[in-house]
Every structure is written in structure tokens, then in C-alpha cells.
Amino acid sequence: MFLKNFEGIDHQKFFIVAGMTDDKLTVCSVFINSNIHPSLYNKQLILNAQVPLKKNDNTFLSHDSFANCSHTFVLDADLIINEILSGQCKVIGNIAPNDLRNVRCTIVNSGFLKQEDEELFFKDLLSH
Numbered sequence: 001m002f003l004k005n006f007e008g009i010d011h012q013k014f015f016i017v018a019g020m021t022d023d024k025l026t027v028c029s030v031f032i033n034s035n036i037h038p039s040l041y042n043k044q045l046i047l048n049a050q051v052p053l054k055k056n057d058n059t060f061l062s063h064d065s066f067a068n069c070s071h072t073f074v075l076d077a078d079l080i081i082n083e084i085l086s087g088q089c090k091v092i093g094n095i096a097p098n099d100l101r102n103v104r105c106t107i108v109n110s111g112f113l114k115q116e117d118e119e120l121f122f123k124d125l126l127s128h
Helices: 038-042 043-049 077-088 096-110 115-121
Strands: 002-006 013-020 028-032 051-052 064-078 089-091
Touching: 002 028, 002 077, 013 064, 013 096, 013 115, 028 089, 028 115, 038 043, 043 051, 043 096, 051 096, 064 077, 064 096, 077 089
Parallel strands: none
Antiparallel strands: 002 013, 002 089, 013 028, 028 064, 051 064
């Protein structure tokens, strides 16, 4: 679990590294949100991709939250490392193993990820 500023967002965001490649230092990540935006309640596919994260299971959270698995983004691991070293990104902690598994499966089953990205970042899930 990490915390950093992102362009176009007016506050720091938590993000989860949900998948990594074997041969590249690239990660697939998702944002954590405090609430599900009301506009999503009539968008069932996006709503289904919101994974609840309980504060009791993830002590770095100040309250129950949601991982938005409908929108993934790719970050270069070298960038994250450099931002950690410069203080622009903070390591917050580890997401509960069961929650991480749920996030990863939700991403793969959401239908929002391109097949080549599924194979690139989540081949361990696809081989089972």
C-alpha cells in the first residue's frame, strides 16, 4: 500500500500494487476511495468492481474504504522507488492477504482489463 500525489487529483491517494510483470519493472495499480460515488449506483459493472476494505483488517486505513478495480493504471516501479527515496511517495503498509486476492480476482473478472494486460500482470491467476 502506497500514498502519493497524482496529476489531476487534488489530494494524496492510496494505491495498491495488484500485479507486477516478470521481465519489466512495471506495476498495475488501483486507487482506494473512502466511499462509492453515488453516480456509480446505476452503473452495475463499475459498482461490481468496488472491493470493500475493512479498517479492522487493514490498520493503515482510518475508516472502511473501497478499492476501485474498474480502473487500473500502470506505474513504472523505478518511478515509485525514486519517489519513495525523495519523499514524494510513502509506503503505508500491506493490504490484508485476503483483500489483495479479492482485488486481483476482481480486476481479472471485471472485464475492464485488456486481455494482454491480464496475461502480463495476472498470469498466475489465469493459470489456475
